[in-house]
Amino acid sequence: MQTGDPMLELMGWLLKATLQMATPLVLTALGGMFSERTGVVNIGLEGMMLVGAFSAVAGTYYVGSPWLGLIIAVIAGGALAGAHAIVCVKFKGNHIVSGTGIILFGLGSTTLGLQVVWGKQGLSDSVERIPEVVIPQLRDVPMLGTAFGSLSPIIYFMFIITALSWYVLYRTPFGLRMRAAGEDPSTLDAAGVSVEWTRIVGVVLSGALAGLGGAYLSIGFENAFGKGMTAGKGFIALAALIFGNWTPIGCFLAGLFFGFVTGLQFIFPILIPELVTLTNLVKILPYALVIVALAGIRRSIPPKGIAVPYEKEVRV
């Protein structure tokens, strides 16, 4: 490592940890945004992330290329979200109950998959990771080198997808339709656009992004799948979505904030070595701060038509 100011070095590490921890949260929160802005509550994000993380590793294992694994993860997440969409939109089921079913299915099927594919209980075999983007010019700059010198390309995708989400949601006809489906579906219906299809696309998009977020965990950050490896990140993403007031930029900032908080737990033991005996307590920090953050904000305003199944003849 470079021989720089240790304080700057630490800042660099913290910055990198923040980006690494925030990426799955931001991606998943953006996914949740697409679903909830079209009017479908998606608490199944956790399950979709898990399935994404698992299929990324399984896909890489079978196909041999982590990039194809990434695509498989996105498809798998989208497919699982498709089931949620069919239950919620086509059959007008209870969104939260269906989401719970998705989480349970994700937990069960991925643990089952570990045993079927690798015959293992807790952790899969290691697979190839997505190669990191190395910027040689930055390597020797004190703080920035540590932070940005070598990052997973998915982290860069995260920035692009945030910008793209904003553009799609606010600057395209399709985005307008999605927002209308969540705010006032009968208007959208009167305009001759299918509310059902708009919602289904929104939900499938959310699953695809959650799958990408999960894949980052398993083949971007780590190189294997572990049982229940998302550890509530889907719910933290949901909190980021609420904290970010259902907007792309809000999701991005909230995701970065929660990522920063999660990153802190890696920094504390370096700063204060005596904390080793408190490792499990320090791990509680992000969960506790999520609660504090949510309790601290003013009441955020969800889309009006959220969780209300749209019936054609019924006036809402």
Added chain:
Amino acid sequence: MSEQSREGRHENEKARFNPINNIMRMVSDPSFQKTAIWSTGSIILALVVVSVLMMMTGYNVGLAFLTLLWGAITQFDRVLFFATPLIFTGLSVALAFKCGLFNIGPEGQVYMGAIGAAIVGYLVSLPIVLHQFTALLFGTFLGFLYGLLPGILKAYRGTHEVVTTMMMSYSAILFTAWLVTYPLKDTTQALDRTPPILVTAELPKLIGSFLNFSLILAILAVIAVDYLINKTVLGYEMRAVGQNPDAAETAGINPKKNIALALGIAGALAGMGGSGEILGYHHLFQDNWSVGLGWDGITVAVLGNNNPWGVLAAAIFFGALRAGGLQMQRIAGVPLEMVRVIQGLIVLFVAAPRAIDWLSKRGVDYATWLKTDRVPASVHLATSFMAGASAIVCLSVFGSYSAMIEAGIPGVGGIVALLLFLTSLVSIYALIELLMRKPRGLRLVAFAAIVWLLVAALGYIAGSMLIVWQSLVIGMVSFLLVVLVERVFPETPLDLGGDN
């Protein structure tokens, strides 16, 4: 709840609270019967999907279900033992739901209750009966506090309870893990756990080495929750808040107090479940001892339609699933996780009662058609069956087929796998279209048949006679049926317009 049944309840208001009467009235209620059909239908659908999953992953489906059933029937004490904590966590979720809240984190409340009971169990020395009572009470109280906090946050800050209860659940698991690794660790043991509780704190066993007194507590809790929800002012207020908080507030009910209290009581129930497990069976708190009791509780509440007696029945069903699942793992080699997959699917299907309604409507539709035009209807029904069978076979063989073809003709295996997988999706779609009696379904079945014939040809080149025979049979039969429906009975009443 329908208008009619509410009036019925009103008439009986003067009658004494009687659980048996309550059950009888519930069973004769048509809305209950509908719910029962939905739940049973969901279970059946979930089992169908799981058997396809088992075929895909190469397990013996028949043996698996047989051992599952056998294990559930022969070990009734274990079934009830596994059901006990699920009754508590299920009641916890159900009670919160009555107040319009989704308590998704009973797992954490179970952990807090369990650690509380364990602490009183081994640190405090008290005479028998009093000791058990104190330990149980302390665990329940910790659970109550752990549920009350998100309740207060929800009531006064509008913090979404789904997020907070889940976050607190993860926190509780980490917190108790820390407690048993450092301050409360039994230093004579290598594993991270507390010392065993004193004998005075152990709950008595009922039958065998599993079933213990906490089952009786669980059944009492069912009666108590039923009474609380249906016969007390508090329960009435909670239900009112659950249905419409604004209307309840206008009627002079304080929604904030009720929301906080509902989650608190929900936490207490889960905490009591955790305490009962420690005092009745485990006798010490070990890191990560609960195997997802909280998640199971959500499933139980959902399947039991948030009704205390429904929770009891659903908990026994899941207890049977777990006891049988262990047997299945031991004999058929199917991992216990399959049970969790079944649970997830059941919840997913319960969420969509209209799917079950739709399917039963299709069934009735076919039955009436079979009565009027026997031959065309049975041919059409056979085609639908064929589409379903084709989908299932596709899913269960696409792995092995592609491997065999890859061995014969290198480079084609991957394409075959993808093709068969897509064909299974096409076949499922064809089945749905056929059930709606739309002509597009027939075309899709014909497409699937062509794919099967193609696979047969590839199998011939690759030199695998097994593939040739199987694919040929499916392809030819599908083709024949399509031709029959299209050409021999062209006047089939297609497209009944049954969308939805």
